[in-house]
Amino acid sequence: MPNTFTKIKQVIGLLKHIDFDQLTKISQKVDLAKIMDGFSKLDDNQLKGLMKMMEGKGKKRELPPINADFYELSERLNTEDRALQLKVREFMEKEVKPLVNRYWLHDEFPFELIPKFGELGLAGITYEGYGCPNRSFLMEGILAMEMARVDASIATFFGVQSGLSMGSIYLCGSEEQKQEWLPQMNKMEKIGAFGLTEPEVGSGAAGGLTTTCKKTETGWVLNGQKKWIGNATFADLIIIWARDIDDGEVKGFILRKGTPGFEVEKIKGKMALRIVQNGLITLKDCVIDEKDRMPLANSFKDTANVLRMTRAGVAWMAVGCARGAYESALDYTRKRKQFGKPIASFQLIQNHLVEMLSNLTAMQTLVFRLSEIQDAGELKDEHASLAKVFCSLRTRDIVSQAREVMGGNGILLEHDVARFVADAEAIYSYEGTKEINSLIVGRAITGMSAFV
Incomplete structure (x- = not known):
């Protein structure tokens, strides 16, 4: 009997915030005596479960933050590099993201962004002198990812300016040409x-x-x-x-x-x-x-030196495009409700999300190591080509699944994923097709050239 009274007392404690009027209304609908008798027959585990459920009712569930860096590779950056990554992420979120769908739809370029990019002073990020930052290839890749995470077009514009155009002058130009062009291009006063x-x-x-x-x-x-x-x-x-x-x-x-x-x-x-x-x-x-x-x-061969230096950046862009699609899809599935609950709670949706994250994590770890090789001065054509092949292929898979989990809304530009789906096709082809890059890797591992 004491145990029964204790249990009933615990249950009454759960009901203490119910006022008298509410209790009166409840008693008109249910047999309170019968309910209390049922409570007295619950074992300790059942009662604890009931109390936990009632105590948690009405509390807003805290969802984990949306973060596609599942293996926390950013933790390997030093404080200065991490701050730069977050600075560029903030710039892309605040300055670029609100504009891109409108400009993408109308096939136009947001020229008002060029001076703002110039203020960042990041063009020619890996070059020494001429006003350039002289940072690592790893940081160049990470920033390419951050840009493509919001929009692959802007990342491509920046890659042409910073990598292909400035890179050609930096590697192949005279000292006079470097002095004339690189400082202005770093500030985006001249576009290449x-x-x-x-x-x-x-x-x-x-x-x-x-x-x-x-x-x-x-x-x-x-x-x-x-x-x-x-x-x-x-x-x-x-x-x-x-x-x-x-x-x-x-x-x-x-x-x-x-x-x-x-x-x-x-x-x-x-x-x-x-x-x-x-x-x-x-x-x-x-x-x-x-x-x-x-x-x-x-x-x-001199042209190829420029392409080799920049191809790793294209692999990073593929990662950014895939990351943007995954994060957009995850956010959507946590907000979109069907059958009375978020679709992210359904098993098949979670399976899609996990497959996307698995591919994305593999891509991130691959390009991270690729940039470490490049920073060590040991980058070969086949290293960059393998990353371009794998990342552009997996990006296709990820953006496709992102569109799938969003159903019909996945083809609407307002949800961003439709843009990622389309842009992934361009990344798949430029800076060397899958076939050409595969032949470069194939030649390296077999010792035999299959080129025509």
């Missing part, structure tokens, strides 16, 4: 582009460039076309790679905006990276002064 791909020459650029250059008394005369050149419609300078008619070697030039014989047409109708302003460049007897020929760009 990179002209390698042609209408009929993409993967075969190493031996098949049709754009030509010839040395004359007045300078170098260039003829040909370049296609898919990001930033080309508004760039102040464009790096042009052309084959020398006299010796057959590939040479690099800095083409200044407004040079006679240079024309550019915006490529329209893209389904991906719509913010990036890609151009079709036509060069007709375009004369470039000898001072604008990059003296250390004398073969395609």
